[in-house]
Amino acid sequence: MPHIPEVLPKSIPIPSFIVTTFSYVWFYLYPVLSRIPGGDFLIHYVRKSHQDDPYRTFVEIVLILYGIYYYLSKPQQKKGLQSNKPNLSPQEVDDLIEEWQPEPIVDPTVMDLQRWRLDAIPVIDGTGVNNRINIFQNGKKHENVLNLSSNNFLHLSQTPRVQDVARSVIKNYGVGACGPAGFYGNQDVHYNLEYRLSDFFGTESAVLYGQDFCTSASVIPAFTKRGDLLVADEKVSLAVQNALQLSRSTVYYYEHNNMESLEAILSELVESEKKENLPAISRKFIVTEGIFQNTGDIPPLPQLFELKNKYKFRLFVDETLSLGVLGKSGRGLTEYFGLPRKESIDITVGSMAHAFGSSGAFVLGDAVMSHHQRIGSYAYCFSASLPPYTARSVDEVLRILEEDNSSVTKLQKFSKLLHNEFLTDAKLPKYLEITSSPLSPILHLRLTPEFRYRKFGYSAEDLFCETMHQQKLVATTRYIEPYEQEERFLQKIVDRLLVESGLLITRNIIVVRQESLPFLPSLKICVNSGLQESDIVESCKSIKQVLVETCSE
């Protein structure tokens, strides 16, 4: 028997069989190691470390053994929500697959009851922004109709000046931009519109988007993550509701335009955050709209400004309808309240498809925020740039506004006139209420709660409960009979006005399936600065007459 080298030092009491085993292992391992390339280093390492600290060898061996054990052991089943897999035979699996019957791709059940909605959509021969239009509806042609449902509030995009600019850009740039902003899609006209927008509204930067409806839903999620706080008005439009849903953050709602309710929530949130003692401050936003799309009123910006600074929230305002409309020169909510936009509103979303008479949208704010959108906002990064002519025509509209704000003044005059006509009527309050502010160029009319209850037998709360109930059930068919009745009733008014008075107004169209906040049907009457005062006064008369007649039937 050859001499076995001592592997473990004698000073430490170790059972002899371990010493012998290890000595044997080392004895046979030594020649193997010395033969493989790099083995010398290994031997040297083992010797050295062993000499310094014998226990280390033991620990290392245990670790290696555990590593091997871990590597060979079966991976643990992921504990997902679907982990309870039934133990089925192949035949049973086939039977289950055979048995599965999906629902139809879209819900056909109530289509017959709702087809009137499709038939009610007016098809315009020509453009829907002119004041006198020819339309087809329900297969009938109506000529020379006065258009009171278009959102071209400033009526500037129909001027030859703007249209000539659009034509010349199409002649020099073509129609499409053919690429997203990051990849050669942003042209000089896009950049220059961004500069003009930021200069016009007094912010550091502006970012262009391709469509108004997508913009909020893309901007908010670019800045929020789990744990951030959003406090929103309970009447925000669907575009903002989508944004809240996509934000991943915790959302709280305050009562519509009620600053006490808002303050109560803000102070509570700030208190609870203090208690939690988080490693980093979460991002916090107050979310509201400039002119509310569903009610037409405006939020009290000075109080919001105060609260936001007091509780260190940022303010997000969707000014889709209010830019170009509010304020002396059309610079929006901030100008109306006499506050600087730069300090008072952190993120403003504006649309170019309403007052500015083109298409697309933009976001105003500071440079850091704007730059981050260009990397992190999906609707900006993953979408083609706007057609260059749309950008250039908004640019021209803004130039006109800089030179001369008469269209804004006229619009505000007409808005007030329109509201006055309805507010001063004696018979109307019995049936209808006006929710919009006199500053809004869209007048919202809806049935009074009493009249609604009398005629259709439901209230706003009932409607909200019912929609929430359907949402909770994840019902495929979303159909609410009394609501549908009221909508048909309103459409009857619209149709009657079209046939009898040659006027086109519209229902405020709401998709029940999509809404997650309380809503009610309403009628919309829009004015723009291209109308004649006499036209407005006369059409108001006919509208009031038809309203009262239909309601009292």
Add this chain to the structure above:
Amino acid sequence: MSDAKVEGPTGSTRVPLFVPENLPADVKKENEYGTLTSKEHLHQTKSLNGKPMEPPIMDTPPYYISLITYLNYLIVIIFGHMHDFLGMTFQKDSHQDVMEKDGWAPWYSKFESFFSRRMKKKIDDCFSRPTTGVPGRFIRCIDRISHEENKYFTYPGTTSMCLNLSSYNYLGFAQSEGQCTTTALQSVDKYGIHSGGPRTQIGTTDLHLDAERLIASFLGKQDAVIFSMGYGTNANFFNAFLDSKCLVISDELNHASIRTGVRLSGAAVRTFAHNDMVGLEKLIREQIVLGQPKTNRPWKKILICVEGLYSMEGTLCSLPEVVELKKKYKCYLFVDEAHSVGAMGPTGRGVCDLFGVDPNDVDFLMGTLTKSFGAAGGYIASNKWVIDRLRLDLTTSNYAEPTPAPVLAQIIASLKTIKGELAPGEGKERLQRIAFNSRYLRLGLQRLGFIVYGAPDSPVIPLLLYCPTKMPAFSRMMLQRKIAVVVVAYPATPLIESRVRFCVSSSLTKDDLDYLLRHVSEIGDMLFLKASSGAASVPQDGRPPRWDVEDVIARTAEDCKNDNFFLT
């Protein structure tokens, strides 16, 4: 470089507005759409008649390239973190954007923005290059000078005409001359540039209905609905008919717009590996058996979402197999043809046309109008009863702005050109030119020894660069050579597969592509990009292809029409 007339000051940090150059009409036309030099440079795609296509072979680089790429990232990340640490300790002023300031959280955290601040910022001069004029055969890039590592740019007021391999201008309809532009200009007279309000209120004009009918008949579907934004089409589509009791089975490489749309609908999502049909079938079977999480009730609907042509890979979905699975398991199928409609298939009708699949076997055909048609927006085509319901339930048609008239006019005119109703023969030439150009460039690059992904006919040709540091090198060198290209990296691609993406257009001539091939070959040698192992190309004496560029130019025009030279 050419001096151009500019409105406003030059040399500032703002992009100047350029006054369009007054060029003779024929020069302008040639700059936007090159005249065909030879009838040889056309290729008619043939339908596969329902046969699935073998998946393309994805070549892999030698191990050392992967290793260097990881090392490359490691170095950039380590230096980035060191920079962050030092910067936030000693240069607080220039790091305000990621720091808390008297109780206000920063817009984005240090961690969230690390990639964009420390990595993308360094090569920002390769992205968002401003342009002016028509993005046609050539694109006029506005020159800019970078300062302080791309902190800001200044603009000297000059431009460079570059060969355009970056725009989604597949059929070359980005033009300022011709029937499309004429129609768009006429539409301004009658319809103006604004649509007034949502489709269901005031925004529907006869032009919208014409365009929708035309798209539906072009695709072979009963009805279609169009939207003013491509991203918005998908992002606000799925919530009109899916809910949390429905399942979406999605290809892992689907576009962000589909993912956003599905998230908004609340539907459950399961993904399968890109184009893995076996995995897809397994997943469908498993999901039908398992049903909804926790409750195990069966799913209400299962929707399979795939793209026709994947914009970063250039690969096609294997539509015949997907359709077969869809029918077998009673699922519904959504195909996003953002990049393939117009650009692919014997008659330009997209992947259904190419594979010879009946369009009625696909429940939803979605596509964009931005790319092949040179317009803007997107569409969804389906059966009439489905579209009728969607018109009521879609948020976009009830709340969002509709497509403006000039864009509609462009769509109508370009579609009619493809169909041959306007300017007979032109549409066919455009289709045959893009097919030839795509195949020629693809085979040419393969023969030079580059690793190129995708199907033979795909107009999207990604050339793999791997190392992230080679992206700015490639992009800058190409710009010096007057070629505009797009470089993409993580997160749009897998981490190590940084690439340059060539978007081929009908407006390019063979001479343009030869110019491109010569320069790419030269840069490829300088940057060691010719790394193909030969696995994805036809074998020649057992060695990976490293052809001389002149040989490639001389022989590829004929060979690229032959399917045998493409290994699929």
